[in-house]
Amino acid sequence: MKHPLYTLAAGVAALALSASAQGTEEQQIFAALAMTKAQESSPIPTDSGVFLYEASSGEWVRTGPVIQAINSIETDPSNPQRVFLACGNGIVRSLDGGESWKMTSGWRESDFTKIAIDPVDGSNVYAASVWGVSVSRDGGETWAPANRGLAQKYSRTIIVDERKPKRLLLGTADGIYQSNDGANTWRPIRSSPKLTILRIARSEADSQLWIAGTEGQGVYLSRNDGKSWSQSAAELADRNIYAVAVDPYDANNMAAAGWGTGVWVSRDGGKSWQARGDGLPSQNVTSMTYDPKQKGRLWVSTFEEGTVYSDNGGRDWQDGGLFGAYVFDLGTIPVE
Amino acid sequence: MKVRIFKISRFLPWAIAVAALPAFLQGQAPERFLSDAELAIQFRERCEYVIDQVVENTDPSNTKRGGMFTVAANLHRGANLEWARAHIREANQNPTGAMFWMHPMVLMMETGRGVLNEDDWAFIRELWRTYFPYRGDTENHWIMYYASIYLACEMFPEAGPEHWYNGKSSAENMAEAKEYISDWIRITSSYGQGEYDSPNYIEEYTRPMALLAGWAQDPVVRQQGKMMMDYILLDYVVESLEGLYGGAHSRLYPRYALQPSLTAGAAHGWLFFNQGEYRANAGNTLIALSGYTPPPILYRIAHGRADKAYVQRELKRTRWRLRNAGPDAFEIDGKSTTPVYKYSYVHPDFILGSSQGGLLQPIQQQTWSLIWREEDASGKTNTMFGLQPYSSPLEGTMYFPSDWDTVTDLIARSKVDYDSPDKLEGGSPYEHVFQDESTLIALYDIPEGARFPLIHTLFSRDLKNRVEDESGWIFGQGGPVYVAYRPFAPGVWKEVDWTGLLKSGAGAWFSTNFEELARGSKSYVSESLKNGYIVEVAPVSEFASYDGFMQAVRALPLEYKLEPSPSVSFTNLDGKRLTASYGEQLTVEGRVVDPTKWKLFDGPYSQAERESEKLEIRFGPERYTLDFKTLSAETKILESE
Numbered sequence: 001m002k003h004p005l006y007t008l009a010a011g012v013a014a015l016a017l018s019a020s021a022q023g024t025e026e027q028q029i030f031a032a033l034a035m036t037k038a039q040e041s042s043p044i045p046t047d048s049g050v051f052l053y054e055a056s057s058g059e060w061v062r063t064g065p066v067i068q069a070i071n072s073i074e075t076d077p078s079n080p081q082r083v084f085l086a087c088g089n090g091i092v093r094s095l096d097g098g099e100s101w102k103m104t105s106g107w108r109e110s111d112f113t114k115i116a117i118d119p120v121d122g123s124n125v126y127a128a129s130v131w132g133v134s135v136s137r138d139g140g141e142t143w144a145p146a147n148r149g150l151a152q153k154y155s156r157t158i159i160v161d162e163r164k165p166k167r168l169l170l171g172t173a174d175g176i177y178q179s180n181d182g183a184n185t186w187r188p189i190r191s192s193p194k195l196t197i198l199r200i201a202r203s204e205a206d207s208q209l210w211i212a213g214t215e216g217q218g219v220y221l222s223r224n225d226g227k228s229w230s231q232s233a234a235e236l237a238d239r240n241i242y243a244v245a246v247d248p249y250d251a252n253n254m255a256a257a258g259w260g261t262g263v264w265v266s267r268d269g270g271k272s273w274q275a276r277g278d279g280l281p282s283q284n285v286t287s288m289t290y291d292p293k294q295k296g297r298l299w300v301s302t303f304e305e306g307t308v309y310s311d312n313g314g315r316d317w318q319d320g321g322l323f324g325a326y327v328f329d330l331g332t333i334p335v336e
Numbered sequence: 337m338k339v340r341i342f343k344i345s346r347f348l349p350w351a352i353a354v355a356a357l358p359a360f361l362q363g364q365a366p367e368r369f370l371s372d373a374e375l376a377i378q379f380r381e382r383c384e385y386v387i388d389q390v391v392e393n394t395d396p397s398n399t400k401r402g403g404m405f406t407v408a409a410n411l412h413r414g415a416n417l418e419w420a421r422a423h424i425r426e427a428n429q430n431p432t433g434a435m436f437w438m439h440p441m442v443l444m445m446e447t448g449r450g451v452l453n454e455d456d457w458a459f460i461r462e463l464w465r466t467y468f469p470y471r472g473d474t475e476n477h478w479i480m481y482y483a484s485i486y487l488a489c490e491m492f493p494e495a496g497p498e499h500w501y502n503g504k505s506s507a508e509n510m511a512e513a514k515e516y517i518s519d520w521i522r523i524t525s526s527y528g529q530g531e532y533d534s535p536n537y538i539e540e541y542t543r544p545m546a547l548l549a550g551w552a553q554d555p556v557v558r559q560q561g562k563m564m565m566d567y568i569l570l571d572y573v574v575e576s577l578e579g580l581y582g583g584a585h586s587r588l589y590p591r592y593a594l595q596p597s598l599t600a601g602a603a604h605g606w607l608f609f610n611q612g613e614y615r616a617n618a619g620n621t622l623i624a625l626s627g628y629t630p631p632p633i634l635y636r637i638a639h640g641r642a643d644k645a646y647v648q649r650e651l652k653r654t655r656w657r658l659r660n661a662g663p664d665a666f667e668i669d670g671k672s673t674t675p676v677y678k679y680s681y682v683h684p685d686f687i688l689g690s691s692q693g694g695l696l697q698p699i700q701q702q703t704w705s706l707i708w709r710e711e712d713a714s715g716k717t718n719t720m721f722g723l724q725p726y727s728s729p730l731e732g733t734m735y736f737p738s739d740w741d742t743v744t745d746l747i748a749r750s751k752v753d754y755d756s757p758d759k760l761e762g763g764s765p766y767e768h769v770f771q772d773e774s775t776l777i778a779l780y781d782i783p784e785g786a787r788f789p790l791i792h793t794l795f796s797r798d799l800k801n802r803v804e805d806e807s808g809w810i811f812g813q814g815g816p817v818y819v820a821y822r823p824f825a826p827g828v829w830k831e832v833d834w835t836g837l838l839k840s841g842a843g844a845w846f847s848t849n850f851e852e853l854a855r856g857s858k859s860y861v862s863e864s865l866k867n868g869y870i871v872e873v874a875p876v877s878e879f880a881s882y883d884g885f886m887q888a889v890r891a892l893p894l895e896y897k898l899e900p901s902p903s904v905s906f907t908n909l910d911g912k913r914l915t916a917s918y919g920e921q922l923t924v925e926g927r928v929v930d931p932t933k934w935k936l937f938d939g940p941y942s943q944a945e946r947e948s949e950k951l952e953i954r955f956g957p958e959r960y961t962l963d964f965k966t967l968s969a970e971t972k973i974l975e976s977e
Contacts, residue, residue: 036746043750044432044470065501068434068470088737089471092502102503107482107516108669110471111658111737130658130737131671145670153670154659173659196659198739215740240740259741284741303742326742 025080027292027332029053029299031060032072032086037304037324044068050085051322052335055293060321063098072329074115076122076139077162080334084125084140086112091127093140097336105143109134114329116160116168118182126168126183128155133170135183149186150177157200161226163207169226171197176212176229191228193217201244202226206251209269213241219256221270233264233273243288243330249295253313257285263300265314276314281305287330301327372632379635382607383624385614390621391415399426404440405621408447412625421456428459434469435477438484439543443622445491446551461499464488468501473736475531475655476540479520483544483561486513490553514557517548521560523668525567525949525964528652528936530673531697533571535581535599536589539619541568542604546619550626559967566631566962566969569608570953572601573638574648574941575680575687579605579612580718582707583680583689586652587700590753590760593721594796594832594853597713609638613714631969633953633960637941640955645683647773648939649931651946652676654696660734677931681773682939685709685816685875688774692931693767695726698735699751701763704776706873708815710798717857718814722793722869724764724780727755731763752847757788758833758859767791770922772914772929779868779902779918790863793821794832797856801882807890810860813876818885820872824896824904825864832857866898868918874909 030052034045048068051060064070069088076082085092090105091112111130118124125136127143132153135146147153154173161167170177175192179185196215203209210222212229218236220229231237233256240258247253254270257263262277263285277283282305291297291309299320301307307322307330370378390409394402396419407423410416424444431437445452445460452460471481489495489506497505504512531537545568548561575583581601592599603617608630653673657665661672676696680689690704705721732743744755753759766786770777780791795802799812799819810821832854872889879885888909896904903917915923922929936944937951944951949964957974 036749039746039749041750041752044434065468067468088473089468089502100503102497106512107478107519111473113737147670152659242739259739286739286742 025334025336028335029289029291029330029332030063030073031287031301031307031322031325031327032070032329033301033322033325033327034069035324036326045326046324053320058321064094065092065101067092069111070328071112072114072331073333074117075333075335076117077119077334078122080336082122082139083333084115084117084127086115086127086129088112091115091134091136091140091143104136104140105134108145109143113155114157116158118160118165119162120165124165124182126158126160128158128170130154130156133158133183133186146183147186148184149179149188150174151188154196156196156198159200159202169200169210171200171212176200176226178226189226189229191230193220193229193231198240198242199244201246203246203251203254204248205246209246209251211244211246211254211256211270213244213256213258215240218258219244219270232270233266235273235275236261236264242286243300245288245290245298247290247296247298248292249290253290253296255288255290255298255300255314257288257300259284259303261285263288263298263314265298267313274314276310279317280308281317287327289331292332299330301325301330370632370635375632375635376629378610379608379629382610386607386620386624387412389614389616393616394419399423403427403618404444405618408440408443408625409621411444411447411451414451417451421452424456425459428463431463431467435472435480435484437467438469438488439480439547439622440618442484442487442547442551443625446487446547447625449491461492465499465501475520475529476537478516480540480544482513482516482520483547485509486517486557487547487551489513514554517557517560519669521564521964522949524564525936525944525951525962526947527668527673528650528676529571530586530653530655532586532652532676533575533581533583533650533678534585534587535596535601536592537587537600538568538572538581538604539600539617543619543622546623546626546628549628556967559969560964562628563962563964563967563969565628566634566953566960567951569604569630569634570637570942570951571650571937572604573609573634574641574937574939575682575689576601576605576611576638577682577687577707577709578713579609579638580707580713582682582687582705583648584678584691584704585702586655586676586697588702588761589700591848591850591853593702593705593719593760594717594794594857595715596707596719597716602713605638609635611638613712631953631960631971633955633958633971636955636958637953641682641941643684645681645773646940648678648680648682648689648937648942649934650678650680650938651934651936652678652691655698655735657734658737660730675932677934679771679931681771683774683817683873683875685877686814686873688771688776688871688873690769690771690776693763693769693778695731695734695763695765697763698731699747699754700761702761703763703767704769704771704778706776706814706819706871708817710815717794717796717798717853719796720794720799720814720819720871721760722778722791723760723762724767724782724791725757725759725788726762726764726766727787730765757790758792760794760832768916768918770914770916770929772908772912772922772924773910774873775906775908775910775912775914776871776873777868777904777906777914777916777922778871779904779916780866781901781918782865782867784865786865789865790861791867792827792830792859792861793823793869795821795829795858795860803886805886805890809886809889811882811886811889813882816876818874818876818879818882820870820874820885820889821860822870822872822894823860823862824868824898824902825862825866827860827862829858830861832859864898866902868896868898868902868904870894870904870906872908 035047072086081097083094132147152174157171177186199213212220219233221232262283282302284303287301307320308317396416399422489509495506552558580596605611665672686708729740803811893907953960959972
């Protein structure tokens, strides 16, 4: 494993997300994290926030304010100047590409885990939290609970169906729920396992293909656009899977990882899985994503032992920085 | 009984004399009656002493040390001003600590009105613009956060969103904070606190409430602060013994579990009620500066109620449960919680108190405890408690938004003892506790494969004359009380030797002096999975001798079985037959004790119905009523007909 030097650019408290060239939209990798490895005799991580990966320099550069417990970030697909942070404190929003920020939620909302934005009408913003779902109909200015139909409110992940923007999938402590009316009501998906769903991802190459990571029952796949789900990766059937991803260029390539599992990959659309943990700095994986620019590149964040990437399906891993971090969410966002 | 309102100054001395009559008849000289004015003067003198001590101990040559509480005391006195200005800057080079940064800053700012100059204020306001505090994950975090941001914004009511870290204007922040504070008060006075009765964390509530009581300009918020101060102090005083907080607690650190006189509660006991010894305490500094004065009835309860034992029943609730809430959970405004039933027997010489057991709090729950009176409690381990050491991701993820696989590790980064079999606090799902007055029964049913398959009970170095009797009872004497402990399964004696090591090998801050604190105390450890014990407590004064006590206990009828699950039938020293089975309710003389109907407060000195938002504080014929719906506090004197 090579160890090129990646650094966490320090002191950039509010780097504008709109810094890239010519004002054109592109996808950029982010990491929402807390620096916990050096945390000792204290409940407070030594650093926290969201960092964007600058491919040209190989550096992770902070964006947004320094707040403890930022769990994820999302930008409005129709207007990447509008940025949302899912925080322990609530929802923190920027309307100017990260130049200025405002906490738009109030005392009733907290501990957000994931945000989804209507790609057609950006005034509809959906946010999952451990206390349930909150929805905004005014672009994140105000928030209201949206839990009708949920057996358990605890929610870790939420995704909007970009082809049918009123359709959402939600990962709760009672399995996967679906809404077809913009989070006004929720219904359980019958074939979903009735346990905590940690992560849901959808294939960009095959819109019928969805993948979910669970707490205690490994990986689940749906091949009919989320309508029914079945267990995959028998080797991971009783594991906690925090990270799942599908290659945006090839739906046959997917990956799953969790606690003590290392990384497992499939090259046949989930029919078979192979362990690719050798060379990882730790077998405890908290997050992963495929690189939107570098075809086939898989990024993986391990618990406190750094983030790595592989360009050959996990056979070799390269150092990607972020040593000491607990990465809650590793993904991509559109930026201008 | 007819209620009439009298001028208190005229009738109260007479009324208090009547209230104190039982003590007089028992041969104890009642304390001299102190008028409201005298109590207020004495309290103010203690406040001034606190401030004096802080100022005197300030080192103006060292701008790196001090803290904002010390700065505030100096600003209040007009002392060491150059040091204060320098230290404000030095200490805020890299703000951290969230609400623990916010509320001392607000205290400093309030005491700095008219003292700090423009440059000082510019520096301070820049901090509030740039440092984005975390709101936290506990009840005390949130109330400190919102009390602080409210007051900070109230100082600059016209400030726009560009002046505050969160991009909200002063008006927006104040409106949000007012709503949260009101809601917290409503829930607390309706269902009980979630982080209830903590000898450590009591000051994390009195600090923000004293800030509001002392400095809020809005009369509603100011009144809320004052009334909640009264409420919290009543909650404490009815289960205190010479300033020590007795009974079951939501949270307690190990060093304080071993030595109750070290707690913030004990420090408050000195400040508010002149009980115990003075100890430097940041909460006391803030309160002393705030100008808050407790209602005199609390002092009278602290000093006048100890002539007769009583039962105090209280309803609290668990911290909010975000998942795995369990069958007993109910929702308040969409968040799950579970009732906590607290029972305390408050005797002039001891307090034996308990909750029902189970996972009522993450990490630091003390399910039951005994404390006893000591002439000087300083340095004394005048306590006894037992637990089943439990740690699991189930508990962690029930209360924290962390992952199953990391939550235990992350908890133990700061609460080092959480994942230790030798820890001295914590709840367990395998523990059920029952109590009737001075008799406590604990039953355990620990499944195979449990992380720490054992229970242990503290026998402190100050529980003297320990006797392991052939009858199976273990006897001891702590101060003016005899204690009898009857384990249902054999155990062994072990040193209380846990020192709380971090991963690096260093000791956590709360392990400081732990060896000194623990030395000489023993734990009685039993590894039987089906288990239980009885604790029977009696005042020395009720027996002619220690032998007499032991002989009486040996003769008490006792039957128990551990299979298939623990159950016991026991007749106590008062002749009452108690039966208890694991997972079921206590019976006393054949009658089931059903705590599910308990009031919020039910004792001779406090009465509150569930969801009433009203608390009546009683002493003799005096009635002091806090009505949070009307935000009124009213005193009445009853006239008996």
